[in-house]
Amino acid sequence: MKLQILKSKLHRVTITNTHLDYEGSCAIDSEILRAAEINEYEMIHIYNLKNGERFSTYAIKAEAGSGVVTLNGAAAFKGSRNDLVIICTYAYLDSKDVKKHKPKLVYFKEGTNVIHETKSSIKVQKNNIINL
Numbered sequence: 114m115k116l117q118i119l120k121s122k123l124h125r126v127t128i129t130n131t132h133l134d135y136e137g138s139c140a141i142d143s144e145i146l147r148a149a150e151i152n153e154y155e156m157i158h159i160y161n162l163k164n165g166e167r168f169s170t171y172a173i174k175a176e177a178g179s180g181v182v183t184l185n186g187a188a189a190f191k192g193s194r195n196d197l198v199i200i201c202t203y204a205y206l207d208s209k210d211v212k213k214h215k216p217k218l219v220y221f222k223e224g225t226n227v228i229h230e231t232k233s234s235i236k237v238q239k240n241n242i243i244n245l
Contacts, residue, residue, distance in 0.1 A: 114208045116205070116208055116211055117204070117205055118205075118216070119202075119203060120201075120216055120217070121149040121150055121201065121202040121216060121218075122149070122201045122202075122217070122218045122219065123151075123198075123201075123219050124219065125197050125198075125199065125221055126197070127195060127197055127198075127225070128182055128195065129226065130194055131185075131192065131193065131194065132183055132186075133185075133190075135186055136185065137185055137186025138172070139157060139171070139182065139184055139185065140182070141200070142176065142177060142179050142226065145182075145219065145226065145228065146172060148219050148228055149217050149219045151200075151202055153172060153173055153174050154172065156171055156202065157170060158203070159191070159199070159200050160199040161191060161196055161198050162198060162199065163193075163196040170184075170186075170188045173185075182200075215233035215234065216234075217233065218233065218234075218235065220232070
């Protein structure tokens with residue numbers, strides 16, 4: 114059996130710009146793509162932490178070291194400059210391979226698109242009650 118499993122995650126990355134009249138996609142600094150092992154033209158899922166929007170598009174390369182994360186085309190309606198988002202990719206794995214799979218998790222310095230750390234696991238969530 115094949116299961117769809119988290120492959121890569123950019124955690125709390127900042128939208129730097131939107132460009133409605135550009136061909137649809139999300140431009141991401143190529144160094145960030147490389148760190149997360151996200152391929153150009155790969156489907157990405159974007160979760161906007163400011164407005165709750167969840168949508169998919171594909172990644173294209175932006176200039177290395179620029180810190181750019183731009184929503185293009187119709188995706189430009191789903192977020193605004195300075196919105197924090199989570200960007201994920203998923204892969205289909207055989208169920209026997211799931212336990213040994215390690216996703217590529219990339220975290221950013223607060224308020225920047227500078228990589229803070231890269232991990233391969235998420236710590237177990239404690240039973241905390243959080244009021245939103």
